Amino acid sequence: MNLSGAVKINKCGVVILSFCLVIVFYYLFFNNSTGSRHYRPYGFIMRNPNEINLRKLLIGGIQAAQLGGLEVLSVADNIHAKSKGQTKEGANDPLTNADLKSHCAMEQGLKRIFPKVKIISEEDVHADCSEASHFELDPTVIDEDVHLPDEYLVGADDVTVWIDPLDATQEYTENLFQYVTTMVCVAIRGEPVIGVIHNPFSQKTFWAWKDVAVSATLHKVQDERVTKMAAVRNPKIIVSRSHSGDVKEMVKMAFGDSTPITIAGGAGYKVLEVVFGNATNYIHLTEIKKWDLCAGHAILSALNGKMTTLRNQPIPYERDPETFVNKGGVIASLRNHEYYAGKIYDYLQHSEMLKSKKP
CATH class of the missing domain: 3.40.190.80 (D-Maltodextrin-Binding Protein; domain 2)
Incomplete structure (x- = not known):
């Protein structure tokens, strides 16, 4: 067997192979670095750290609303209320320990998991959250028969999360608990896309993701x-x-x-x-x-x-x-x-x- 002969290289094949490698490199690295300005399933592409998975953010929003609700329940028999002033209609604008405890649970929990997301809460300027607890994402908060896309990503700069730690505070102080909710909303470029409303006293959670899915509580x-x-x-x-x-x-x-x-x-x-x-x-x-x-x-x-x-x-x-x-x-x-x-x-x-x- 003669192994000393020269190996012949097919120049056309080399050119085609090199071109394919360049395309793959461009797709994996350059395309990912440009960021996502719209919802986009990614498959195996390398993740951009400045992009947010909306499925995970929905799960986090549901958990935040429910954990905030637990804080609201925890002090319902021992409400400490003061006034933030009056509304333009002359109504009292109360602030309770439940507002603050719920805010810390909701905002700090979401902020730890999604540090690049802008979060706006009603009680941002009033609360000391130095002792706030955190939570890990729990996909079981989504109904078993609801199927969500795993890889819906959006640029972090386009996302704003709005939190109301205790809606109907005045009614809460009057024990009109049927009106009380904790709420989380995800807005994309100013448009409300995901909404979560949780009633702590009925333990019912209502959520919807526009054009994707709604909770079982909204199917009716x-x-x-x-x-x-x-x-x-x-x-x-x-x-x-x-x-x-x-x-x-x-x-x-x-x-x-x-x-x-x-x-x-x-x-x-x-x-x-x-x-x-x-x-x-x-x-x-x-x-x-x-x-x-x-x-x-x-x-x-x-x-x-x-x-x-x-x-x-x-x-x-x-x-x-x-x-x-x-x-x-x-x-x-x-x-x-x-x-x-x-x-x-x-x-x-x-x-x-x-x-x-x-x-």
């Missing part, structure tokens, strides 16, 4: 009976306890004197009443903080509902502290939003016209 919204209730154009309005007088006047002028009006606490509670057909609309007349709205907004959007200002303008969830307050009021609907919002808009236009004619 698809029932024909509930859909028909929500689809009728005979409005049943739910409003806040803190300023019901002004809203009642608006509702009667816009929809008629016989329109049923329910008074309730908690923005999260009121949105769920709309979701389950117990009201056709949630209407709020005055300024409201966006951490009160974001989770319910996301859930409504996932169910093809809508939440806007009273003039039917979108409500963005941006990071700028100057925009933390929604000043345009709220109208939320599961069905026929344009019809209801149009009625309110016509009322506002008519009212402004009358004011302009006054000497």
Whole structure:
């Protein structure tokens, strides 16, 4: 056997092989370094540390809301309340030890797991969370029959998490626990995409991920009976306890004197009443903080509902502290939003016209 002969190299094959290696290198490294500006399943590609897995963030949001709820329950019999001042309507704006304990459990837990995510909480400036406990992600909080994509990633700079550690604090101090919720919302570039609303006292959690999945507790919204209730154009309005007088006047002028009006606490509670057909609309007349709205907004959007200002303008969830307050009021609907919002808009236009004619 002669092993001394020269080995002949196929130049064409070498060129093709080199080209393939360059393409693979480019795909694995350069493509990953550019970051993700949209939801994108990645398969085996190397992860960008500045990208957030939305499935994991949903799981963390559910756990945070539930753990915050446990803190709310833990002091329900020993509430220490003080006042942060008064709202513009003159109502007391209370702060309790439950608000602070829930905030620390929720914010610090999420911050440890997702350190690159911007988190905005109602009690950021009030709480000392030096002794806050943490949690590990537990995928079992997702219903067994709900299947989520494993690799939905989005750039960390595009993500803002909004936390309301205790919605309906005033009602909490009055033992009106049915209105109390803890809420987490994930906004992507200002759009509410994931919403979690948890009632600590009923131990029920409602969550939705727009265009992906909803919790088992929201499946009944698809029932024909509930859909028909929500689809009728005979409005049943739910409003806040803190300023019901002004809203009642608006509702009667816009929809008629016989329109049923329910008074309730908690923005999260009121949105769920709309979701389950117990009201056709949630209407709020005055300024409201966006951490009160974001989770319910996301859930409504996932169910093809809508939440806007009273003039039917979108409500963005941006990071700028100057925009933390929604000043345009709220109208939320599961069905026929344009019809209801149009009625309110016509009322506002008519009212402004009358004011302009006054000497």
